[in-house]
Amino acid sequence: MNPSSVRFENATARYPGSDRNAIDGISLKLRGAELVVLLGPSGCGKSTLLRTVNRLVPLDCGRVLVDETDVTQRNPVELRRSIGYVIQAVGLFANMTVAQNVGVVPSLLGWDARAISERVDELLNLVGLDPATYRHRRPSALSGGEAQRVGVARAIAARPRALLMDEPFGAVDVVVRTALQRELVRIVSELKTTTLFVTHDVDEAFRLADRIVVMRAGRVEQVAEPFELFEQPASAYVRELVHAGDDVYRQYFVRSRELLRS
Amino acid sequence: MNYLSSHPWRVAALALGHVELVAAALAVALLFAVPLGIYAARRPRVAPWILGTLGAIYTIPSLALLAVLVEAFGLGFLPIFVALVVYAQFMLARSVAAGIAGIDRAQLDAARGAGMSPGQVLLRVEFPQALPVLIGGVRVAAIAMIAIATLGGYVGGVGLGVLIFNGLTLHQPAMIVAGSIAASLLAIAVDAALRLVERSATPSPTGAR
Numbered sequence: 198m199n200p201s202s203v204r205f206e207n208a209t210a211r212y213p214g215s216d217r218n219a220i221d222g223i224s225l226k227l228r229g230a231e232l233v234v235l236l237g238p239s240g241c242g243k244s245t246l247l248r249t250v251n252r253l254v255p256l257d258c259g260r261v262l263v264d265e266t267d268v269t270q271r272n273p274v275e276l277r278r279s280i281g282y283v284i285q286a287v288g289l290f291a292n293m294t295v296a297q298n299v300g301v302v303p304s305l306l307g308w309d310a311r312a313i314s315e316r317v318d319e320l321l322n323l324v325g326l327d328p329a330t331y332r333h334r335r336p337s338a339l340s341g342g343e344a345q346r347v348g349v350a351r352a353i354a355a356r357p358r359a360l361l362m363d364e365p366f367g368a369v370d371v372v373v374r375t376a377l378q379r380e381l382v383r384i385v386s387e388l389k390t391t392t393l394f395v396t397h398d399v400d401e402a403f404r405l406a407d408r409i410v411v412m413r414a415g416r417v418e419q420v421a422e423p424f425e426l427f428e429q430p431a432s433a434y435v436r437e438l439v440h441a442g443d444d445v446y447r448q449y450f451v452r453s454r455e456l457l458r459s
Numbered sequence: 460m461n462y463l464s465s466h467p468w469r470v471a472a473l474a475l476g477h478v479e480l481v482a483a484a485l486a487v488a489l490l491f492a493v494p495l496g497i498y499a500a501r502r503p504r505v506a507p508w509i510l511g512t513l514g515a516i517y518t519i520p521s522l523a524l525l526a527v528l529v530e531a532f533g534l535g536f537l538p539i540f541v542a543l544v545v546y547a548q549f550m551l552a553r554s555v556a557a558g559i560a561g562i563d564r565a566q567l568d569a570a571r572g573a574g575m576s577p578g579q580v581l582l583r584v585e586f587p588q589a590l591p592v593l594i595g596g597v598r599v600a601a602i603a604m605i606a607i608a609t610l611g612g613y614v615g616g617v618g619l620g621v622l623i624f625n626g627l628t629l630h631q632p633a634m635i636v637a638g639s640i641a642a643s644l645l646a647i648a649v650d651a652a653l654r655l656v657e658r659s660a661t662p663s664p665t666g667a668r
Contacts, residue, residue: 253571275574276574277571284569285566286563286568286574287562287565288565289566290569291566292587292588302574
């Protein structure tokens with residue numbers, strides 16, 4: 198299969214009743230097995246931008262293309278089944294077991310029961326949960342970290358063309374977060390799926406990103422590789438955000454990124 | 460008490476008629492209440508008006524409502540049947556609305572994001588989780604309906620109320636007592652049965668059944 202891609206062209210969206218654009222003329226191109234982090238404070242439009250990809254937020258102007266096809270040309274339900282979606286609150290379906298949650302998109306796509314069951318086991322192993330132990334559990338019997346592992350497994354179950362992650366590790370403790378980040382880096386490099394990852398945590402962005410998109414008030418402030426951002430911040434805003442020029446921070450970010458990949 | 464032992468088949472036949480009346484009314488009531496409850500859950504601004512109206516109807520004394528319905532439909536099965544359907548709306552629609560509104564937003568966001576159509580979100584995520592709450596509503600409604608249905612003996616000659624009202628007319632306390640006890644036992648049995656159903660519809664965290 199061709200490498201997946203996600204492209205924004207002058208993407209602009211405004212929420213009903215708001216007097217300013219939530220995202221304002223954003224153009225951006227992601228290609229192949231790339232993990233791109235959208236970094237910025239709350240309200241900067243990073244989640245909105247993410248949600249335009251699977252049409253949970255409609256654009257007022259411009260367009261978004263997944264695999265070179267304008268998303269508005271596609272049936273939204275089919276589009277979403279081809280795109281993984283992970284949110285901070287996880288949102289596991291309380292009436293389903295772990296296995297049913299993970300298998301939800303394959304089941305919507307009409308896979309046969311055996312293929313779903315095999316895929317579920319494969320995915321639970323991939324996210325570090327023993328299938329025999331976890332398959333039949335209900336979401337209410339999982340810890341926060343376990344729940345989000347299931348959330349990630351559910352998102353990638355049907356081999357999506359793109360993976361959208363909206364502050365997925367924001368609600369788990371630091372130790373679990375590091376473990377989840379480590380696994381995400383491994384999973385994304387295995388899946389070769391274009392991944393958009395939203396966070397307001399600079400350290401997390403430096404750990405995970407192939408490229409970082411710094412956002413501010415609905416616009417892109419700078420797009421750069423992590424340490425390019427640090428060496429050549431495009432504005433005072435970016436400089437302050439990443440503590441550019443501060444050697445202690447630099448060493449910390451370098452070490453933090455290395456440790457995740459060791 | 461003696462009436463129960465001397466006329467067991469008569470009491471059983473009336474009890475069966477009572478159950479049929481309540482069951483039929485409950486089934487028809489659900490046809491209206493489920494869509495109403497879903498609509499109310501989807502429209503939080505309109506919901507208080509819908510549920511408020513149904514609540515107001517629920518407070519109308521049953522004899523007064525029946526008098527109006529007898530005017531409209533004449534004596535027989537129909538007025539008590541319609542009265543039961545109308546009374547059940549409040550409890551049933553409210554439980555559907557509460558069950559669906561109680562599901563956290565994240566699950567709905569995840570369901571849409573996973574590519575479920577609105578109908579699939581309803582059938583696969585919302586309705587299964589609202590079901591235990593709905594069954595609770597059915598239980599409360601059924602008990603109230605069993606009580607109100609005794610008025611069917613007065614306006615329609617159906618159900619255990621026949622014993623109560625005939626007993627009143629004929630000055631036969633034994634008949635009145637028999638009708639009351641049978642109706643009470645029926646309510647208790649239905650309550651117990653639906654509690655079991657309610658419990659089995661609520662999933663256990665470990666997946667054990």
